Amino acid sequence: MIRIGLVGCGFIGSIHSLALRGLAGGGLVDARVVAAYDTDASRGEATAAQHPGAVAASCLDALVDAVDVIWVATWTAAHGEAVEAAARAGRAVFCEKPLAPTFEECRRVAEALRTVPHQVGLVLRRSPVFAAMAEAVARHGRPLAAVLRDDQYLPDQGVYGSTWRTDVHRAGGGTLIEHSIHDLDLLRWFLGDPETVAARTGSRCGLPGIEDTAVVTLAYPDGTTATLVSVWHQVLTRPSTRRLEVFCEDAFLWTEDDHLGPLHVETSAGSEVVEGRPPGWIGDLAVPAELAVPLGQYAAPSKDFLDALAEGGSGFPDAATALAAHRLVDLAYCSAAQGGVPLPVGTGPAR
Numbered sequence: 001m002i003r004i005g006l007v008g009c010g011f012i013g014s015i016h017s018l019a020l021r022g023l024a025g026g027g028l029v030d031a032r033v034v035a036a037y038d039t040d041a042s043r044g045e046a047t048a049a050q051h052p053g054a055v056a057a058s059c060l061d062a063l064v065d066a067v068d069v070i071w072v073a074t075w076t077a078a079h080g081e082a083v084e085a086a087a088r089a090g091r092a093v094f095c096e097k098p099l100a101p102t103f104e105e106c107r108r109v110a111e112a113l114r115t116v117p118h119q120v121g122l123v124l125r126r127s128p129v130f131a132a133m134a135e136a137v138a139r140h141g142r143p144l145a146a147v148l149r150d151d152q153y154l155p156d157q158g159v160y161g162s163t164w165r166t167d168v169h170r171a172g173g174g175t176l177i178e179h180s181i182h183d184l185d186l187l188r189w190f191l192g193d194p195e196t197v198a199a200r201t202g203s204r205c206g207l208p209g210i211e212d213t214a215v216v217t218l219a220y221p222d223g224t225t226a227t228l229v230s231v232w233h234q235v236l237t238r239p240s241t242r243r244l245e246v247f248c249e250d251a252f253l254w255t256e257d258d259h260l261g262p263l264h265v266e267t268s269a270g271s272e273v274v275e276g277r278p279p280g281w282i283g284d285l286a287v288p289a290e291l292a293v294p295l296g297q298y299a300a301p302s303k304d305f306l307d308a309l310a311e312g313g314s315g316f317p318d319a320a321t322a323l324a325a326h327r328l329v330d331l332a333y334c335s336a337a338q339g340g341v342p343l344p345v346g347t348g349p350a351r
């Protein structure tokens with residue numbers, strides 16, 4: 001049995017906790033949470049109490065000692081310390097995105113991750129709708145242009161209720177690094193690495209270093225372009241929404257849901273609606289029935305990682321994939337700081 005330790009038991013740590021308990025309880029993995037740790041001890045204790053026999057660790061080192069793999073779900077600035085402690089002890093690591101607040105720190109976290117079996121929480125890589133999108137992009141002629149809009153309310157409220165997301169030292173920035181690291185990773189998946197990155201950012205929320213609007217233009221060597229618009233607003237009915245449109249030579253592809261879609265495919269022959277399907281095992285996830293499908297967005301990548309560990313392998317998306325997305329985020333910040341000039345991806349300076 002693989003012994004799991006959870007580090008960081010806030011919003012996403014609790015979701016991972018539930019997903020991991022559901023996987024173990026459903027007999028879907030030979031693994032279970034045996035320890036939890038949070039600098040807010042009451043959170044570590046509450047999470048440990050959700051897992052039969054699990055303990056609330058008194059410190060990071062005690063947790064690392066007691067487990068085979070750690071799930072790092074602290075706020076972004078604390079990822080590095082936990083990853084490095086686990087890597088020193090030779091423990092496998094699931095690390096949430098973003099890897100760290102600055103690109104230089106991301107490099108260090110990625111280096112530590114590379115020394116052990118690992119996976120990064122870029123969970124949209126496992127969304128059925130985006131798997132269908134990747135397959136459709138490959139099938140419908142050359143991509144011409146992509147437009148991705150990502151918006152959510154300023155996350156110091158609502159389900160996130162977060163203090164650190166408005167603190168540049170703990171978050172690294174605003175909507176671009178915190179939310180749109182997923183988007184830039186998706187665009188890399190579908191279109192590859194761009195030649196240049198140009199960006200403009202704005203901060204109407206008035207929080208130092210926290211941009212709440214960003215427009216990023218990616219230009220590809222063959223003339224393809226992609227535009228990302230990323231916004232944190234005050235519309236509390238919109239917690240996390242994405243709309244992606246991709247024009248290929250022979251098809252217009254779009255979706256407005258980042259998990260199951262559907263994906264809409266329009267060609268000269270007509271329109272098709274491709275429904276994303278949750279994994280076949282989703283009904284066995286030991287969670288309340290109404291939670292099984294939404295929780296699948298986190299349970300599926302976790303199961304992939306635990307299955308890979310059980311076979312002596314590592315996970316995906318990996319540190320290199322995450323670092324490549326971080327490089328685009330970093331270039332976007334550098335470009336914005338220079339008034340929006342396009343910066344080459346190959347040689348751009350780190351922020």
Ligand SMILES: NC(=O)c1ccc[n+]([C@@H]2O[C@H](COP(=O)([O-])OP(=O)(O)OC[C@H]3O[C@@H](n4cnc5c(N)ncnc54)[C@H](O)[C@@H]3O)[C@@H](O)[C@H]2O)c1
Nearest residue numbers: 008009010011012038039040073074075076078096097121
């Ligand atoms: N992949 C995704 O879809 C996704 C979704 C949400 C959040 N995230 C990422 O997960 C991370 C956590 O976000 P959140 O919304 O859960 O934040 P949160 O504030 O709800 O939880 C963070 C927790 O970490 C704890 N913590 C802070 N420093 C610690 C340390 N050194 N050791 C142990 N615990 C520590 C805090 O006490 C808190 O309980 C962030 O990096 C965020 O970007 C990823």
